Amino acid sequence: MDFAMESPDTMPSYDSDTASEERPSSQPVNTKIQAKFQIARPPPKSSQLLRLSPKLLLQIQQLPPNHRPVPVLEIWQPPLRKSKLTRGFPQRPKLGARDIYATLNEPYITHKQSNEQDHPREPDTQSYNIQEKDIVAAMCQSSSSDNPISSSIHFRDTRCIWQASPSSAGSEKGTSYRFVIKKEDNTTDTEQCRMVMQWEKRGLSGSSDDEQFVLMAIDRKIRRKSRIATMTRAGFDISVKKSSILDHLRTCLVLTEPVSEGSTDLETWVYNLVLTLGVTVASQEGWLG
Secondary structure: OOOEOOOHHOOOOEEEOOOHHHHOOOOHHHHOEEEEEEEOOOOOOOEEEEEEEEEEEEEEEEEEOOOOOOEEEEEEEOOOOOOOOOOOOOOOOOOOOOOOOEEOOOOOOOOHHHHHHOOOOOOHHHHOOOOOOOEEEEEEEOOOOOOOOOOEEEOEHHHHHHEEEEEOOOOOOEEEEEEEOOOOOOOHHHHHHHHHEEEEEOOOOOHHHOOEEEEEEEEEEOOEEEEEEEEEOOOOEEEEOOOOHHHHHHHHHHHEEOOOOOOOOOHHHHHHHHHHHHHHHHHHHOOOO
């Protein structure tokens, strides 16, 4: 995916909340959000001149303790022919040949489920065959030459979109990717402007296999950013233990204007958001192959 660069002048400094995140919160265990995910890639296939069916790029599997890996999200390229896969989205984005989308394979294992039982429940795999997979997100490039910002992330269950652009902050340009909330008409109100998600590359010497990104939740109003996840080529580690960060995420969820108020589980929404924004960055970094 191609992005336009953001000016350094738009990148103010923020108080970091990362140091305190390693200390467990005094809140009950069911108020935290914590999970690990691994990335599995399909075996290579001979390329087709005309892609008539969707192409599987990777599968993201949740790794619950004492449990088999659970395949949750799958990332696809759409077929070259005109696709109607996103016709159920509020924004009705049009998928192009260079765009990608995410489907839900099995439900996430959440802390609510883990606390209700001694072991996480086995998902009802019979309800999630290939014909019934839900398309939960679409990652699209702009087709307008007048708009240099060329990536938008659409979710089926929210009316607003996330608009992506790399920032030039840091010692190396283009190593941070900023995501802001936009309405359907491409506008943003004051409250939406204050909430930002940003993947930042952290300096790790050695081979490209050691590259790592950290996802920061930024609140421009109080000038603070907090770490909520890390991403490598192998997978994701999501960890939110502080009530203040959970409150930030709840605010973000409300500002994206869910289609059905009150029906979206925060933990499931966070997993979808983190993984999808991460895949957008992975695509730009050339990790999808």
